[in-house]
Amino acid sequence: MNANSFHHFLHIFLNLIQLTCFLTSTAISAAPLSLNCGSKDGGNDADNRKWEPDTKYLISGHKSISTTALTHEPSLSSDVPYMTARIITGETTYKFNVNSTSRYILRLHFYPSNYPNFNVSNSYTILTTNSITLLNNFSAFITAEALSQAYLIKEFSLAAFNSDSITVTFKPVSRSTRSKSFAFVNGIELITEPDLFDDKVGLVGVSHNYGTIDGVSSNMQCMFRLNVGGQYIHPTNDSGGLMRSWYDDTPYMFGAGTVTHIANVTIDYRDLPEATAPADVYRTARSQGPDPNTNKQGNVTWTFPVDANFTYLVRFHFCDYQHDKVNQRVFEIYLNNETAFATADVIAWTGGKGIPTRKDYAIYVGDKSGEEELWVTLHTNIQLEPEFYDVLLNGLEIFKLSDSKSNLAGRNPVPSEMMQKQLIANRDAIDPDAIGVKHVVGGAMGGAATIGVAMMVVFVIRRRRRVPGTDSGVTSWLPLYGNSTSKSTVSGKSQCGSNLSSDAVCNCRYFSLVEIKSATNNFEEGNVIGVGGFGKVYKGVIDGNMKVAIKRSNPSSEQGVNEFVTEIEMLSKLRHRHLVSLIGFCEEGNEMVLVYDYMGKGTLREHLYKGNKITLSWKQRLDILVGAAKGLHYLHTGAKYTIIHRDVKTTNILCDDNWVAKVSDFGLSKTGPNLNQNHVSTVVKGSFGYLDPEYFRRQQLTEKSDVYSFGVVLFEVLCARPALNPNLPKEQVSLADYALQSARRGTLEEMVDPHLKGTITPESFKKFTECSLKCLADHGLERPSMGDVLWTLEFVLKQETKGDETRNDKKSGSTGGGTVEVPIQNSDMIAMHLNTLNLDDDEYDYDSDDGNAFSQIVDPKGR
Incomplete structure (x- = not known):
């Protein structure tokens, strides 16, 4: 071989070495890396994606073990990578060779199940990559329970490190000298990220x-x-x-x-x-x-x-x-x-x-x-x-x-007191002998450790209770009752696995999907009259000529199924002139539908804000408010059990063709406390702007939470502006806060709807605003009852009626400008009690003129 040939061969050889090194260093950037942590063989997930074992990427794995979860959550999207785990008892590092100039997506999968000899509530993790803190004191268990999720995915987008490797280090955090702390991970993904971000x-x-x-x-x-x-x-x-x-x-x-x-x-x-x-x-x-x-x-x-x-x-x-x-x-x-x-x-x-x-x-x-x-x-x-x-x-x-300290770690969500109590109650219902544990948990004074113990106890018991297809996280539509001739198919999402009561089924008409499609012309878009968080609302016709409103669930919605069940359970047992009337429902295939009488005048909000064709007079607004207050007062005092609506707002107060007001949308309603309690502990839900601040702080729901929301409604009616308007100056964004500030400054009159100025008597204005402000009191004990609110509104309405009689002007629509006459209901508190406080008398009292209602026509957002 001559010198030229040798140099040529050497050049090719060196190029091959460089190419090999390049391919090795960019192997991860060329194809996504998916690790099934704790698995010996890797495996394919439900989408047939290949996951490989994690062992060859461990550079300090002597303080870790491979294990398998003891329980299988029905809502897991796939066994791979969640049923195996890498349990980490000491600082453990993964190392990945990367292209030093590329960004990467790092995706971590956590399934906080119990593992052999390891109590998942003792798992707290510090996670770093190179010099960046991704997680600190992270508890997958607490986070999953607080979010009601079976598993968690944490995704990070990492900038180029100017290094040929990325290290991912797990370190357990000791929370107690009596328990063994550990970290764990079920799956790791590392994917090259294209240039998707700007430098400025x-x-x-x-x-x-x-x-x-x-x-x-x-x-x-x-x-x-x-x-x-x-x-x-x-x-x-x-x-x-x-x-x-x-x-x-x-x-x-x-x-x-x-x-x-x-x-x-x-x-x-x-x-x-x-x-x-x-x-x-x-x-x-x-x-x-x-x-x-x-x-x-x-x-x-x-x-x-x-x-x-x-x-x-x-x-x-x-x-x-x-x-x-x-x-x-x-x-x-x-x-x-x-x-x-x-x-x-x-x-x-x-x-x-x-x-x-x-x-x-x-x-x-x-x-x-x-x-x-x-x-x-x-x-x-x-x-x-x-x-x-x-x-x-x-x-x-x-x-x-990341902040200036290269930190991305946030805090663990705080499990609510309600969650602990409710899960312990669920446990006691099936395991009376375990009630002693509740006292141990209740007497503990360890702060976050106490929460971990309580959550751990109920977590284990809850896992024991689960039956495939009945868990709240199951990703399928489930039959809601047992008497239907049709069966549900498995598709979409569901947040509810419980059945309807037999009373609810008997008191509601069941519609087939064929009937629903016929009524809406196969859900024709031209029939849509509203869109909400539950789904679209269609105008339809059943039984030849009966107008109805048909609320169709969106299968991709995370919030609709529980509300679907609650609405049926509540409305099937309630009959009142000022509450919506449910005709029936359909649950077939992947469809869930509620059917109500058609509501001719729509929501109260539609008739308040500038630009509407109809401008309501002050008396008309009062009459609608009196009707809504009667409906809420009946829920609080007249039904068999106290019922707290939990989502009172102007879009949930509807008017029929005769302008009779009805309270709608019982999807968030809760049965109130018994005689031995003064509140219900529950997850905070409702609509921003109407939410009781005391309920928000303490997560303790009472009927006074509805009173606060109704107080916001009162000011919304008086001022004709939304409860929240982020476009206004900061001090005016919240209507409730702005009203309280204006009252302190003595400038409430400046907030009044210009259409109403000069039409409200000073006495009526003073009485109305005093009541409204009391409803907005920070503490529930300082607020009036709904009965007191109703009495005040009826008093104000009668004062306005007397003023009209004095002026010999009995027409309620005399202000012109597109106003409409609304019949005034000359009822009082005594008559209202006689007519509505007996559930048995009202239960089957259908009146063709009074039953026109459907809930959630417009805007059920912010829950």
């Missing part, structure tokens, strides 16, 4: 000017990823091979009613990387709807619980497939009531239909207010006078950015 992202709310953060070099945790207006998108349907899950946005919404859109269009990504979001995200959207007057007054708002003292990157995904010209739809974007962008015009950004784009903004969430929340609000831009007053959003992602 505007920081909102910094001295009213934009600062910037560097998205490229930031380490982040994905907190929320939503397919706005659409259904859940499975990881296998994600774009770019990133295996992300995109969730329904409905549970995070509150505010004005919205319309969802689904378009069968081709998405033209142009210069946007397809990995930004799958096409299905851009084919669905949420907007306000066709009424420009309503849209000018309202907004679309989402709220998210977040960790305080962190900066968040909020990514908006837009794709307009309805308009094609600039200034047809222009809107404002707000983060926590700070303007992020005032003139958002998707067509101006993209240049045409079906072309997606994304916009990133950052905001710091401190702890000054004590509320760890992030609000995202869209409002149509009125000043630019666009052709259509509307907003648009297709997708939303929220990322938490």
